[in-house]
Amino acid sequence: MAAESNSKSGILTLEKVREALIKQEDTIISRLIQRANFPLNSPAYDEGKFPSFPGSLLQFVVKETEALQSKVGRYENPEEHPFFPESLPLSLLPPPATPPVLHPAAGSININEKIWEFYFDELLPLFAAPGDDGSYASAASSDLDCLQAISRRIHYGYYVAEVKFKDSPQDYEPAIRDQDRDGLMKLLTFVDVEEMVKKRVAKKARVLGQEVSLVDNANAKTDKHNASEKYKVDPSVVSRLYEEWIMPLTKLVQVEYLLRRLD
Template sequence: MDMSKVVESDSSSVGSGVLQLSLDSIRESLIRQEDTIVFSLIERAKFPLNSPAFEESHSLDSENSSSLTEFFIREIEILQAKVGRYENPEENPFFLDNIPHSVFPTRKYPPVLYTKALSVNINKRIWDVYFKELLPLFVKPGDDGNYPLTAASDFACLQALSRRIHYGKFVAEVKYRDAPQDYEPAIRAQDKEALMKLLTFEKVEEMVKKRVQKKAETFGQEVKCITGDEKNYKVDPLVVSRIYGEWLIPLTKLVEVEYLLRRLD
């Protein structure tokens, strides 16, 4: 791959045209994405669970049986596709099988990823995990009827989580390029376990979990005028760390494995 064609260097984001594709630069982007994720969880925690928004059909249109949240996200994704969001290889839609073309001219993204592995998309799984397992961990139970704002908040979380998890494709590409001789036998054997072992860095994972806990403590601390010892958080920092440890990191690694399995197709 001719990286000299990649001329832009002012961005921390791979899909925006980063000059040197290195594990360090990719990890920098993942670190920055932690801020977006923590803030999006804090914002979502303003609302209770509001499960009717994503569980029941609220549509008055009999042809449409989706939940309010699903309807909202389908429609917004069409709009975002029309302004070019999904031309960016960092972005993976939840519902669009046939992504509408951008109505406007879009920038050319450098061809960083391997074409035959580009289409890895586990958003169906991310959707289920988010609504069934993650949300109940960090929002209060209950229903205040504020479904439109809740759906918008859920979409912000889902997009941030999906971007982070699918960044695994870039991580995998760079790890492969750094050591093709290590990865090729496992790819040829389609050995998922061996690939998982090769790409895992436990120390890095521990650091990520500690750092996001600290970010949740810092960004989500209740600020009071009267000083006191007790600290309250908008989202429990230990829960944020757990969300990373039990879901986000394993799903990112799943994307890495799925990408690598196709890397020699």
């Protein structure tokens, strides 16, 4: 994966890290579109609904998938974190040979609980239609795909923070020594970049999520998007996902990482 090769090359620049974040937008949006193919399917989330599983069907899918992925080394990447870290099997592969790019603090910052919470409590009902078509396993696997892509993007904040710190230690070190969260937040925030991200992801949602028909219609002929056009995932929901959750949580990861950067 491109994002991975950036992180492991050791040549970290803000431009490269931002390129990796832009590529991850495509993955996130495609996975949301995939999940939107199924209705909400709420029985998948009910604990005790299926007596064969100790919790919900979703929890079962996530735990079993994470156990397998852990054995093949998924969580050896600093930006990959499990949602159920308790008693995961160890990787069966040798540890990565490349020298670490990040400060070891990265290993102790996992905000997946917050991601899980906003995804199921707030985001999913905004883009999955109400209803139940019985395809619980597909919906649950698709949820995990979305969660993993979002989590990876947010924890990629380590790399953004590392490169910003390396570029201007003179700016960051005093705020780190003072453990000044607000000061760090100000230093690492670029409002103009955030505005571009919101616009770009909404545009990608329009392009990737348009209904393709062989019959031209008035909307297709004009290049402008139209409120009556139907998208697989509402572009304003994708923009809101970035504005309310992904970017603020990526910044939280950056702050948490920087606070420990001189330890």
